Amino acid sequence: MNCLTSIATNTLFSPLLATATETEAETGSQTLIFAGVLLSLVLIYFANKLGGEICARINLPPVLGELVAGVIIGVSALSILVFPESGSEVTDSLIIKFLETTAELSPEAATSVFASLSEVISLLSELGVVILLFEIGLESDLKELIRVGPQAAVVAIVGVIAPFATGTAGLVYLFHVPLIPAIFAGAALTATSIGITAKVLAEIGQLTSEEGQIIIGAAVLDDILGIIVLAVVASLAKTGEVQITNIIYLIISAGVFLIGAILIGRFLSPYLVGLVNEMKTRGQLLLTALIFAFSLSYIAAVIHLEAILGAFAAGLVLAETEKRKELEEQVIPVADILVPIFFVCVGARTDLSVLNPAVPSNREGLIIASFLILVAILGKVITGFTLFGQTNLNKMAIGVGMIPRGEVGLVFAGVGAASGALSEATEAAIIMMVILTTFIAPPFLRLVFKEPAEATLLEDNNPKPIIGEEN
Amino acid sequence: MNCLTSIATNTLFSPLLATATETEAETGSQTLIFAGVLLSLVLIYFANKLGGEICARINLPPVLGELVAGVIIGVSALSILVFPESGSEVTDSLIIKFLETTAELSPEAATSVFASLSEVISLLSELGVVILLFEIGLESDLKELIRVGPQAAVVAIVGVIAPFATGTAGLVYLFHVPLIPAIFAGAALTATSIGITAKVLAEIGQLTSEEGQIIIGAAVLDDILGIIVLAVVASLAKTGEVQITNIIYLIISAGVFLIGAILIGRFLSPYLVGLVNEMKTRGQLLLTALIFAFSLSYIAAVIHLEAILGAFAAGLVLAETEKRKELEEQVIPVADILVPIFFVCVGARTDLSVLNPAVPSNREGLIIASFLILVAILGKVITGFTLFGQTNLNKMAIGVGMIPRGEVGLVFAGVGAASGALSEATEAAIIMMVILTTFIAPPFLRLVFKEPAEATLLEDNNPKPIIGEEN
DSSP states (O other): THHHHHHHSSGHHHHTTTTTOOHHHHHHHHHHHHHHHHHHHHHHHHHHHHHHHHHHHSOOOHHHHHHHHHHHHSSTTTSSSSSSSGGGGGGGOOHHHHHHSSSSHHHHHHHHOOOOHHHHHHHHHHHHHHHHHHHHHHSSSSHHHHHHHHHHHHHHHHHHHHHHHHHHHHHHSOOOOHHHHHHHHHHHTOOOOOOHHHHHHTTTTTTSSHHHHHHHHEEEEEEHHHHHHHHHHHHHHHHSSSHHHHHHHHHHHHHHHHHHHHHHHHHHHHHHHHHHHHOOOOTHHHHHHHHHHHHHHHHHHHHTHHHHHHHHHHHHHHHSTTHHHHHHHHHHHHHHHHHHHHHHHHHOOOGGGGTTTTTTTHHHHHHHHHHHHHHHHHHHHHHTTTSSTTTTTTTTHHHTTOOHHHHHHHHHHHHHHHHHOOOOOHHHHHHHHHHHHHHHHHHHHHHOOOSOHHHHHOOSSOOSSSOOOOO | OHHHHHHHHHHTTTGGGOOHHHHHHHHHHHHHHHHHHHHHHHHHHHHHHHHHHHHHHHSSSSHHHHHHHHHHSSSTTSSOOOOGTTTOGGOOHHHHHHHHHHHHOOOOHHHHHHHHHHHHHHHHHHHHHHHHHHHHHHOOOOOHHHHHHHHHHHHHHHHHHHHHHHHHHHHHHHHHHHHHHHHHHHTTOOOOHHHHHHHHHHHOOOOSHHHHHHHHHHHHHHHHHHHHHHHHHHHHHHHOOOOHHHHHHHHHHOOOOOOOOHHHHHHHHHHHHHHHHHOTTTHHHHHHHHHHHHHHHHHHTTTTTTTTHHHHHHHHHHHHHHHHHHHHHHHHHHHHHHHHHHHHHHHHHOOGGOOOSSHHHHHHHHHHHHHHHHHHHHHHHHHHHHHTTTTTSOOOHHHHHHHHOOOHHHHHHHHHHHHOOSHHHHHHHHHHHHHHHHHHHHHHHHSSOOOHHHHHTSOOSSSSTTTTTTO
C-alpha cells in the first residue's frame, strides 16, 4: 500500500514534493527499494532455476548450477547482482541501472537505495540458510546422530587438525610464508560449509544414510571448531599468544548451548505440540515452530555461535515430535523461496578475478593456492579413512562430503586481511582455495556415492520431505 | 555464516578490530541486524498468534486480534516494535534496548541498526501483502469476477463518490474547514483496504461467495480509483487546478495494465505450466509462479500503480490453470510466515495517542473525526443498496465489506500533511477515522454474514485452500 505514496514522491507530483517532509521522501525511496527487492527476487529465482535445471540435465548437482548462476549474474561476470561488502560500487549494479531507467530512481537516491537493497537481499539470504539448517535438522535423526556421534567427532577433529597442520607447515617450510599468515591460511583450511554438502546429500537422497548423518554431524561440529579456531588465530595475530579464557568460554558455551537446546527442547516439545493442537488459527504449527527455531537462532547468534546452529538444534528437536511430517511439508515451500537466495548470493559474491593468471599479482597466489587446494582436498578426504574397522561405510564419501569450505573459509580470509596479517597473495590464495573446494565438492560427492537412491527418485510428484530432491 | 564474523567485530576481539576495515564493521552490524530481524520475527509471530487465538475464542475475527496485538507491541503502547517513519526514535525501541543488553549492540551503532532493522521488517511486511493479494487472486474466480464486474463497478464508484461528496461538503458547511483540506479529508474517505476485508472474508469462508467476489472486485477497483483520486487531490492542492493529462495517464495505465496482464497472462500460462512440468528441480512450480507474480508487481509499481495489483492479477491468471490447487497448497505456508508481519506492522504503526481526549488539541479533531467516521461508514454501507433488484444478495454485507480504510487512508493523511494543506486537527481526525473503520469492520462484517460456512469449517485438519480459515 506504500506504493500509493510513490505517486507523491515520484515525478508525477514532484513539484508538490518541494514541501514534502523527510519522512515522505524516505517512504518514496522505500517504494523504490521494494521495487528493487521484487526485481532482485525475480532475477535470483530465474538464475537459480536456470542453473539448477541445466545441471540436473547434464547429471550434475543442481546446487552447483545455482552457485554458477550466481557467479554469472554476480560481481565476476554480468554485475547484475552485486554487494557493497564485496567492494562493488552503486554504479556497478545493473539492477540499480535498471531501476534508474524503469522506475525513475534518481542518481542521488541510487546510493542509499543500493545500500538498503543489498542489505535486504543479504538478510533474506541469511534467513535462507537458517531455514535450510532448520529443514536439515528436521530431516535428521537425533538418535542416529548421537549414535554416529563418536565417528562424526573423529571426522571433524581429524578434518581440522590434518589440513591445519599440513597447510601451515607447508606454507612456512615450502613457501617461506611468515608464521602468522601461514596460521591464518591453515585455519581457513579447517572450515566445512554444511549448507552446500547437506544440499547435495539431500539431492542424491543420502541425507539420512549413515554416511550422510556422519557428514552432517561432523559438519556441525566443524562449525563449532571453526569458531574456536578463528578465536585462537585471531588472538594469536593480535597479541602473539592465545587467550585461553576466550577459548574455554567458546568451548563451554557451544557445548552448553547445543546440549541445553536439545534437552530443554525435548522437554518443551510435548507442550508445544499440545499448544499447537489447541490453536484454531491458520499457520499455527509453522509459526510455533519458527518462533522456537528463531529464538534458538537468536540465542546462538548473541552468544557468539552461529544462528544456523540454533535453527539446526530446533529442527532436530521438532523432528522427534508427531508433527514432523506435517511440519516438513510446510517448511518445504518456505525453504523453496528463501534457500535459493542464499546459494545465488554465495555465487554472486564470489569474485573469480583472483583466478585470472593474466594478472601478474595473481601468479604468486595461484602457486600458493594450488598447494592449499591440494591440502584442502587431501586433508578432508583422509578423515573418512580414520574410521578404522568399519568396512561397510563409504569412507571416501565421508571425506569428500567435508571438502566444501563455502563462505566460512572466506570469513577467515576476511578477518586475516582485516588484521593486516595476510599478504595479498596469501589472501587471494585462500579465496581461490575456497572457491575451488566449494565448486568441485558437489559433482565429486555425487560421483563417490555411486548409486543415487533410485527408489526415492521414482516416487510420485507430490512435495516430498527430502531436501532438494528432484521429482 | 556471517555470524562467524561477529566474533571479530564483537567484544571478544575488540582490540583486533582497531585495525579492522570499515567492511568488517559493517559485517558486524549486519550480524546484529540479522539478530534483530530474528528477534522481531519471534515477537511478531508470537503477538500475531496470541491476538489471533484470543479473538478466535471470543468469536471475533482473528485478523482483528492480529491488528490489536500489533497496536499493543507498537508505538501506542509497549513500544517494542516501532518504526522511524512513524516518528519513533532509536531510544524508543525496546527491541534495540534488548539487543544492547543481550547482543552487545553499542549505543553508537544502535541508530543505524534501528534504521536497517525497521527497513527490513517493513519490506518483509510489504512482501507479506503482495503474497496475500497473490493468494487472494489465486482463490478468486476470474469468470465470476468478470460476471460480477458491473455490480463491483457500481459499488466501487458509489463508494468513492458518496463519502467524498458528503465528507467534503459536510466539513465545509458544518465545520467551516477550508476547501482544500476538506477535499483531502473527503478523498481519504474513498479508500478501501482490500487486505483486511479479504482476510476476514476468507476467515468466515465467504471469499468465493457472490458477495465476496463483488467486494473483492470493488476493492480492487477502489485501489485504482484511490490512486486517481489522490492524483486529482494532490494536483489540486498544488496548483489549484486538476492536471487532466495525469488523470488520463493513470486511468489508461491502470486499465491497460489490468486487462493486459490478464490477457497476456492467459496466453502465457499454458507455456508456464508446460515449463513447470518439464522442470526437474525442487520448488519449480512455486518459484515459476513467483517469478510471474513479482514481475507483474514490479511493473505495477513502476507505472505508479500498486505492487499488490500485479500480484493479484498474477494470482487470477494462475488460478485458471490446472496447477491451481497444487500452487495454493504451496503458497499457504509462504503466506503464513509473511502475511502476519503485514498485519502486526499495520497495528504497530497505528498511533492511538491521537484518540486521547485528555489532550486539548485532540478535541477539535475528535469532533471532526466523529463526523468523518459517520460518513465513512454510511458512505460505504449504502453502496450495496445501490444494486437494485438483486434481492438474493446480502447488500448490507457488501457495504460493510468496503468499510475498512487501512493504511491506504493514512497515505492521504500523509500526503496532505506533507503538502501543508491539512491542519493538525484535520490530520488527526483522518487518522482516527482510518483507525476506527479498520478496527470495527472485521467484527461488523462477521455479524452481517450471519451464517459462517459451517460445512467448510468442519472439514479435515489438512492445509486447506481457503485463506485464514480456522481448523
